[in-house]
Every structure is written in C-alpha cells, then in structure tokens.
Amino acid sequence: MIRSENLCCLNEYLYNTAMVSCQKLGYWEKAVKLLYEMEGSGLTVSTSSYNLVISTCEKSRKSKVALLVYQHMAQRDCMPNTFTYLSLVRSCIWGSLWNEVEDILEKVEPDVSLYNAAIHGMCLRREFKFAKELYVKLREMGLEPDGKTRAMMLQNLKKHQK
Structure with a gap:
C-alpha cells in the first residue's frame, strides 16, 4: 500500500519493519x-x-535458503555478526547440515555463544557424538561453556558413552 499510493519514500526502517512482520508470520519467501x-x-x-x-528462514526451517542469503550477504561485502552466525548455526542444525555447522564454527573467531548454541541444538537433535566433539573442542580452546551446556553434556555423556 505504501508503495502503490506513494505515501512516502521507502527506506531501510520501513523495509526492516516489513521483514520483521514476515519473520513473525513465517513468510520467508516474502522476506527474501x-x-x-x-x-x-x-x-x-x-x-x-x-x-x-x-x-x-531459520524459523521457517529453510536452512539452505538461509545459507544462500548468508553467501549473498558475503558477496555484497556486508559483515556478518554474532547474531548472523547464531541464526545460521541453529538453522543448519535443524536442517541436519552438520558439515555446514562445522564450516561456520571454523570460519569465525572462537565464540562461546556459538558453540553453546551448536551443542544445545545437537543434543536436542540427539546428535550426541557431534555434540561431544564440539564440547571437547570448546574446552580445548579454553572457552567456558555455560551452565546449561555443561548440564546437557553431563546428562547425555553418561547415557551415551560406548
């Protein structure tokens, strides 16, 4: 309506407001x-x-689309931040894109919040082998997991050690 009636110039704020609405409604195609x-x-x-x-895309379970948007973002020389990577990690976990999760974690500076999110997601997806590998890597880098991550790992390592 704003566009068709020329009510005002479209700006970043209006576009972002529309994209927030798409996010809440799960309209990933419209957001893209x-x-x-x-x-x-x-x-x-x-x-x-x-x-x-x-x-x-993450909320709509469109992991591959989220990755494409991220790649497009990088091609346009727009710098991702922690929120970008957190969303990508969660999206890839729900899409069972394990290699992509590892690639993301390898590309960025070690960030405990990213590792915590990856470990949580992998435990929720019952991918305890991957979760354990990331947990060991997290500790080897000298990063301190949060309490929830420690609890998840203690709970699941005991159950799934073979």
Whole structure:
C-alpha cells in the first residue's frame, strides 16, 4: 500500500519493519523478496536487514535458503555478526547440515555463544557424538561453556558413552 499510493519514500526502517512482520508470520519467501527489492532500490542494506531474513528462514526451517542469503550477504561485502552466525548455526542444525555447522564454527573467531548454541541444538537433535566433539573442542580452546551446556553434556555423556 505504501508503495502503490506513494505515501512516502521507502527506506531501510520501513523495509526492516516489513521483514520483521514476515519473520513473525513465517513468510520467508516474502522476506527474501523484500531484501532483494531493497538492494535493487539502491538503499544500503545493513547486517541487521540480512539477519532478519536469515532468522526468518531459520524459523521457517529453510536452512539452505538461509545459507544462500548468508553467501549473498558475503558477496555484497556486508559483515556478518554474532547474531548472523547464531541464526545460521541453529538453522543448519535443524536442517541436519552438520558439515555446514562445522564450516561456520571454523570460519569465525572462537565464540562461546556459538558453540553453546551448536551443542544445545545437537543434543536436542540427539546428535550426541557431534555434540561431544564440539564440547571437547570448546574446552580445548579454553572457552567456558555455560551452565546449561555443561548440564546437557553431563546428562547425555553418561547415557551415551560406548
């Protein structure tokens, strides 16, 4: 309606507001379309705009689309942040894209929040072997897991040691 009635100029704030609505409603296709429209309009697209679309894909269980948006973001020289990576890690876990999770964790500076999220997700998906490997790696890097991660690992390592 704003576009068709020329009520005002579309700006980053309006696009992001529309993408938040898409996120809440699970309209990942519309969020991607808005992102590309925003890029085509000549507006500068911020990391937070890309994050909204990646998060929408995460919530809609569209892991491969989230990865494509992330790759597109990188091609446009937009710097991802911790929120970008957290959303990607969670998305890849729900999509059972284990190699992609490992690739993401290898590319970024060691970040305990990313490892905690990956370990939580893997435990929830009952991928205890991967969770244990990440937990060992986390500890070897000198990072301290949060209490929930420690508890999950203690609970599941005892059950699944073979």
